[in-house]
Amino acid sequence: MTSTSPIKTGGSPTQAGAWRPMRTDDLGAVAEIADRVHEAYPEDPEIFAERLRLWPEGCWVYESDGALIAYVLSHPAIAFAPPPLNSLLGELPKVPTTYYIHDLALLPETRGQGAGSAIVRILLDGALRSGCPDVSLVAVNESAGFWGRHGFETVSVPALDAKLRSYDEDARFMVRPLV
Ligand SMILES: CC(C)(COP(=O)(O)OP(=O)(O)OC[C@H]1O[C@@H](n2cnc3c(N)ncnc32)[C@H](O)[C@@H]1OP(=O)(O)O)[C@@H](O)C(=O)NCCC(=O)NCCS
Numbered sequence: 001m002t003s004t005s006p007i008k009t010g011g012s013p014t015q016a017g018a019w020r021p022m023r024t025d026d027l028g029a030v031a032e033i034a035d036r037v038h039e040a041y042p043e044d045p046e047i048f049a050e051r052l053r054l055w056p057e058g059c060w061v062y063e064s065d066g067a068l069i070a071y072v073l074s075h076p077a078i079a080f081a082p083p084p085l086n087s088l089l090g091e092l093p094k095v096p097t098t099y100y101i102h103d104l105a106l107l108p109e110t111r112g113q114g115a116g117s118a119i120v121r122i123l124l125d126g127a128l129r130s131g132c133p134d135v136s137l138v139a140v141n142e143s144a145g146f147w148g149r150h151g152f153e154t155v156s157v158p159a160l161d162a163k164l165r166s167y168d169e170d171a172r173f174m175v176r177p178l179v
Contacts, residue, residue, distance in 0.1 A: 017062075017063075017064040017065075018062070018063065018064075019060045019061070019062050019070075019115070019118060019119050019122060020060065020061060020062075020063055021056065021057070021059065021060055021061075022052055022056070022059035022060055022061045022071065024049070024052065026061050026068060026071075027045060027048055027049055027052065028045075029061075029068040030048050030061065030068065030071045031045040031048060033068065033069070033070065033071055033105055033107060034048070034071075034103070034105060036107065037105040037106070037107065037108075038103075038105060038140075038141075040168070041085055041086075041140065041167060041168065042086070043085065043086040043103075044086055046088065047086060047087070047088065048071075048073060050088050050089060051073040051074075051075060051089075051102060052073075054075060054089060054091065054092050055074070055075035055076065055092060057126060058072075058073065058074035058075045058076075058099075058123070058126060059071070059072065059073050059074070060072050060119055060122065062106070062110070062115055062119070064110075069106065069107045069109075069110045069115075070104075070105060070106040070107065070110055070115055070116075070119075071103075071104075071105055072101070072103065072104040072105075072119050072123065073101075073102040073103050074099065074100060074101045074102055074123050074126075074127075075089075075092055075099070075100060075102065076092055076093065076096030076098075076099055076100070076130050076132055077092070077093065077096055077097075077098050077099070077100035077136075078093050078096065078097055078098065079097040079098040079134070079136065080098075080136075080157055080159075080160065080173075082100065082136070082137075082138050082160070082163060082173065083102075084163060084166060085166055085167055096130070096131075096132055097132070097133070098132055098133070098134050098135065098136045098175075099123075099126075099127035099130055099132040099134070099135045099136070099178075100135075100136055100137065101123060101135060101136070101137040102137075104116060104119065104120075116146060117149075117150070120150045123135070124150075124176075124178070127178055128178050132178065133177065133178055133179050134175050134176060134177045134178055134179075135152070135175070135176045135178060136173065136174065136175045136176075137152070137173075137174055138164060138167050138171050138172070138173055138174075139152070139154075139171065139172045139173075139174050140167050140168040140170075140171050141168070142170065144172050144174065147174050147176075148174075150176065151176045151177075152174040152175065152176040153174060153175060153176070154172045154173065154174050155173050155174065155175050156173075157173055160173055
């Protein structure tokens, strides 16, 4: 899809231009944003629905004038074990050892205005409250510079190389300590 129009949410609008917790009736709009932002790494709608069911406090959308223009999915997880792309988790670990940011995606017209940084700060707060020692992610789309500005560093883990290539040729595993 190449349209740049915002995506209407299924729910009623909240205040304009703000991150708010994701709801199940946002999932259609979230999948549409994902299709537009991650054309090269498609994931099934079930993936978004599962993450929201498993850890709703880690799932947020950015709503502006009743339209969704960005989302993020995140949850406690096991360190150095990012899930393969487009895979269900089944359940979250009983004893998590990292807080994992699965995906942060803004529509192109929304970028460069601080919305990405605003939600990273919210996620870091949530991760700290969850008791995890660090936050980790797989950086794709040449986004490592953005994550670096938020204290994430690339960690080379040869055992993860094949999995990272399934995301993106230049995908990087990045970690940010919390304590
Ligand atoms: C990467 C992304 C989340 C950044 O969000 P954003 O709202 O545009 O970023 P911000 O406006 O908060 O930018 C914060 C800083 O990071 C910089 N930055 C933003 N994107 C960057 C990138 N891809 N590489 C390097 N620096 C970047 C900005 O220039 C800004 O720098 P400044 O503080 O000196 O002004 C957003 O561009 C996006 O959704 N991209 C497409 C999907 C994607 O790649 N997601 C990440 C998957 S792991």
